[in-house]
Amino acid sequence: MARRRLGRYSRTVRFLRIGLPLLAIAMMSSVFLIQEDDFVGGIEFSASDIQALGEGLRLTNPNFSGTTDAGEPYMVRAEWAQPDSPNPSKITLHDLTAQIDLDGGRKVTLAAQDGVMRPDDQHVTLTGAVEMTTSDGYVARTELAEADISKRLVTAPGKVSASGPLGSIEAGSMHITRPDADGEAPASGNEMVLFGNGVRVVYRPAQQKAPSDKE
Amino acid sequence: QQTTGGGAAAGPAPAAQPAETTGLGGANSPFGSFKHDSTLPIEITSESLSVNQATKVATFQGEVVAGQGTMRLTAQQMEIFYDGTPQSGTSSDTGSIRLMRATGDVFLSNGSEAAKGKSAEYDVAKGVITLGGGVVLTQGDNAISGESLWIDLNSGVGEIKGRVKTVFQPGSNN
Numbered sequence: 072m073a074r075r076r077l078g079r080y081s082r083t084v085r086f087l088r089i090g091l092p093l094l095a096i097a098m099m100s101s102v103f104l105i106q107e108d109d110f111v112g113g114i115e116f117s118a119s120d121i122q123a124l125g126e127g128l129r130l131t132n133p134n135f136s137g138t139t140d141a142g143e144p145y146m147v148r149a150e151w152a153q154p155d156s157p158n159p160s161k162i163t164l165h166d167l168t169a170q171i172d173l174d175g176g177r178k179v180t181l182a183a184q185d186g187v188m189r190p191d192d193q194h195v196t197l198t199g200a201v202e203m204t205t206s207d208g209y210v211a212r213t214e215l216a217e218a219d220i221s222k223r224l225v226t227a228p229g230k231v232s233a234s235g236p237l238g239s240i241e242a243g244s245m246h247i248t249r250p251d252a253d254g255e256a257p258a259s260g261n262e263m264v265l266f267g268n269g270v271r272v273v274y275r276p277a278q279q280k281a282p283s284d285k286e
Numbered sequence: 287q288q289t290t291g292g293g294a295a296a297g298p299a300p301a302a303q304p305a306e307t308t309g310l311g312g313a314n315s316p317f318g319s320f321k322h323d324s325t326l327p328i329e330i331t332s333e334s335l336s337v338n339q340a341t342k343v344a345t346f347q348g349e350v351v352a353g354q355g356t357m358r359l360t361a362q363q364m365e366i367f368y369d370g371t372p373q374s375g376t377s378s379d380t381g382s383i384r385l386m387r388a389t390g391d392v393f394l395s396n397g398s399e400a401a402k403g404k405s406a407e408y409d410v411a412k413g414v415i416t417l418g419g420g421v422v423l424t425q426g427d428n429a430i431s432g433e434s435l436w437i438d439l440n441s442g443v444g445e446i447k448g449r450v451k452t453v454f455q456p457g458s459n460n
Contacts, residue, residue: 207339236368237337237344237383238327263338270335270346274328274383276410 129153135162137193139221141249145171147188147195147220162188169195171223177206179247179262181218181225193221201227203247205262209235211245223249223262231266238275243268321442322396324413326355328383330364342368352386352408356397357439359406359415362390383410392417399425401435413439421446429453 134148150166164186171179184199197216203225204210211233218225224247231245246265333348344366352359367385386408394401394417404419414436421435423446433448 205339207337209337236342237366240335242335263336266335266337267333270330270332272330272335272344272346274330276325276328276383 128157135188135190137220139171139193139223141223143171143173143223145169145220149186152188160189160191162190164188164195167195167197169197169218169220171220173206178204179206179223179225180204181216183216192219194219203227205235205247205264207236207262207264209233209240209264211240211264213245223247233264233266238273240266240270240272242266242270322355322357322439324354324410324439328352328354328386328410330366332364344368350388352388358395359386359388359392359408361388361392361406364388385409399423403435415439 130152132148132150133152134146135152136144136146138144147164147167147169149164149168151164152167153163155161155163165184167183167186169181173179181195181197181201181203183197183201186195186197188195195218197218198214201213201216202210203213203216211227211231213227213229213231215229216225216227225245226247227245229244231240231242233240233242233245244267246267247262248265249262330346330350330352332346332350335344335346337344346364346366348362350361350364352364365387366383367387368383388406388408389404392403392406394403394406394415401417401421401423403417403421406415406417408415416437417435418433420431420433422429422431423435424430430446430450430452432446432450435444435446437444
């Protein structure tokens, strides 16, 4: 479509639309520059601003990383995260996954619809379709889990259904601990998985191989 | 009427027939009813379970009941020694259980026959169960006691060893 010949009026309007803001910025910066000496530090926020900013501030696709007591890197990713303040004590997360990399390349992963992370004590509460995989290949599903990432402790107080080397497991609770978490020799990479409050395991042995091909 | 015999393959039936060792395990072989398919799923229930991934041992604690087909093994504690590698030839990602070791009030039953002992080991792959620590095997009114009991679940052949005592109920109709 041929560009309409801009009339003189619209050309000047367009010039002003760009020109004026530039002029404003120039003036603003000059204010800073001129009064350099008596200008105190950066921008000041009042308490209410902080509060407003805190609520409004929503990080999309954030990821937080750190290392556990045993020096294993971990990362928490989410669709969005909302800290309760610029220096957050609590961060609400949505559609999050946490991954702890163990040595030897194995991983422990946690995923959930919602979570609340307390960065100071590296604690994450996970709710809604929580799924955990341990380094030994157990996949456990539950509705609520508390993860103390620095100590690599995960507690699921409610019903859990898991599957792994032992077959399928249903239990009333689950607790993943790291032996060194309570002072024993650090056996990084090997968790103890404790199922409680009533356990049911169904194990399916391999079909009996015909004797001939049993090496 | 008490007969004591050491290491004899126990046969309570008056007409003592040697336990048949043919594949099927004769109907009256003392452990005939223990014969069963050891590839059936095993279901284990208990109060708690701890899985030590370093040693690949899973320990069931409290009111442990392990069932496979009609066989029931109950105990206070049961350790399962498994290896994490998925069983070859199966789609399931489960590792294979090598051995189940039960301790504390061990009770093994399979329909009409039941055996009690202090400990039991079930080698799942071989389909062999051994009970130890003083065993009493009961079938109906008859009871056989000894030090240990060994049963091959595939053939139903079994042997009771050590100070074997057999108690017949006279006049029972078998």
